[in-house]
Amino acid sequence: MVKRHDGRAADEMRPMVAKVGIIPNADGSAMFSFGKTIAIAAVYGPRTLHPQHMQNPATGILRVNYDLLSFSVADRKKPGPSRRSKEISKVTEWALAPVLNLEEFPNTVVDVEIYILQADASTRVAGINAAAMALAHAGLPMKDLVTAVAVGKIDKELIVDVDKEEEDFREGEGATDFPLAKVSTKDEFTLLQLDGKIQPDLIPKALDMATKACEKIYELQKAALKESIGGNK
Amino acid sequence: MENEISEVQETSEAIPETKREIVIPGEIIVSGDDYLPGEGVRREGDNIVASKFGLAEQIGRVVKIISVTGSYVPRRNNVILGRITDVLHNGWLLDIDAASSAFLPVAEVPRYINQHEMSQFLAIGDIVSAKIWSIKGRGIDLAMKGRGLGKVEGGFIFRIQPSRVPRVIGREGSMITLIKEDTGCNITVGQNGWIWIKGESIDQELRARKAIEYIADKVNVGGLTEHMEAWFKDN
Numbered sequence: 001m002v003k004r005h006d007g008r009a010a011d012e013m014r015p016m017v018a019k020v021g022i023i024p025n026a027d028g029s030a031m032f033s034f035g036k037t038i039a040i041a042a043v044y045g046p047r048t049l050h051p052q053h054m055q056n057p058a059t060g061i062l063r064v065n066y067d068l069l070s071f072s073v074a075d076r077k078k079p080g081p082s083r084r085s086k087e088i089s090k091v092t093e094w095a096l097a098p099v100l101n102l103e104e105f106p107n108t109v110v111d112v113e114i115y116i117l118q119a120d121a122s123t124r125v126a127g128i129n130a131a132a133m134a135l136a137h138a139g140l141p142m143k144d145l146v147t148a149v150a151v152g153k154i155d156k157e158l159i160v161d162v163d164k165e166e167e168d169f170r171e172g173e174g175a176t177d178f179p180l181a182k183v184s185t186k187d188e189f190t191l192l193q194l195d196g197k198i199q200p201d202l203i204p205k206a207l208d209m210a211t212k213a214c215e216k217i218y219e220l221q222k223a224a225l226k227e228s229i230g231g232n233k
Numbered sequence: 234m235e236n237e238i239s240e241v242q243e244t245s246e247a248i249p250e251t252k253r254e255i256v257i258p259g260e261i262i263v264s265g266d267d268y269l270p271g272e273g274v275r276r277e278g279d280n281i282v283a284s285k286f287g288l289a290e291q292i293g294r295v296v297k298i299i300s301v302t303g304s305y306v307p308r309r310n311n312v313i314l315g316r317i318t319d320v321l322h323n324g325w326l327l328d329i330d331a332a333s334s335a336f337l338p339v340a341e342v343p344r345y346i347n348q349h350e351m352s353q354f355l356a357i358g359d360i361v362s363a364k365i366w367s368i369k370g371r372g373i374d375l376a377m378k379g380r381g382l383g384k385v386e387g388g389f390i391f392r393i394q395p396s397r398v399p400r401v402i403g404r405e406g407s408m409i410t411l412i413k414e415d416t417g418c419n420i421t422v423g424q425n426g427w428i429w430i431k432g433e434s435i436d437q438e439l440r441a442r443k444a445i446e447y448i449a450d451k452v453n454v455g456g457l458t459e460h461m462e463a464w465f466k467d468n
Contacts, residue, residue, distance in 0.1 A: 027304040045304065046332040060332075099258070101284070106370070108332045136258050136286040139303020139396070141273070143284065144259030185259045225286060226255045229301050 028138025271297030388431025
């Protein structure tokens, strides 16, 4: 059994919070946090896409922008897009697009803005969780929700929901960060990234752990969405 | 100018008896072959599954979802308020807070307009109330012929969530009539969530706005008209 620095069990996540409808001017919005990692997401649209040459007459498109705010990390981050944020925007887009059905809205774009208010690793998965709720909140046609979690490996042990200290683990085999996103009620993964090393036979185990963790996160997403309109019954 | 809108509401309110429940995308609403999928709902094998977030409602055998959040989805015959964004040679372009902008042709305004006088009749920035005449593949066409439609002058405009509009209007306009009678204001509610209020005094206008915003806030309350009668006594 691994000993995690904050005393969590290998399959235990940090305390999570999910809220829906936090940004009044957006068409849909949500917040999701894993411990000290806080992500907010706002959805705008569908609205006409400019420049026009990017428009698709067959369907609406999804455009995601992910960014770390400059105060979210210990050393002030220079504001504005970077190689890292562009990459994460793109993989988030690919993680969310399979559940979204925008054929009713040709030539339009749905903008998703994800901002990380506090970063303590697992920011992209927190962003995806928030964005999935925000998209649902915007009333868009979706097949399902998306739930994401980062599985990791410190030395030889698999852990779920990696935090910054575990991400920087240097002993033994070092640390592996393995962010995953899946279609909430199905066994389909929409995001699989790997940073570090992992033995092939550990991957099914990691997917299993992620699936179990996602079930818990999904319940939370569900509850947050229902609460957002059931509050004043 | 007369701005009565009592005939324009599209009321899908059926509060009593129907069972409503909040569903999220991917959630199974009911199982069995007895049900038919309606709007926002699909069939997956034996189950009826939600395809969007909202209130699921069963009417007879049909299961459908009513959106309670999100942006405005234009429908034919909706009365909307919009802002002129451009004057073209054969009509005006309007921003109506929908996915695409709307076009109001010169032929669809109540009187004959000479091409040179178009921007005197409606200039950029003017607010008009109009009806959605058709929705084609590319763009929305508007018409401004009809009672209560035309340029709005005076008063003020504010916005609520488009999905709350049916609530504000009420069944057969009961709610909006109540507010109009109590405050003595002229109110036009666009299906896109834009609301125009003009009354005798600013106090009455603000009172009407407060009442509308209060209703827009209450999503899940049944018998709201009675509730509002009491609210007006208290405020």
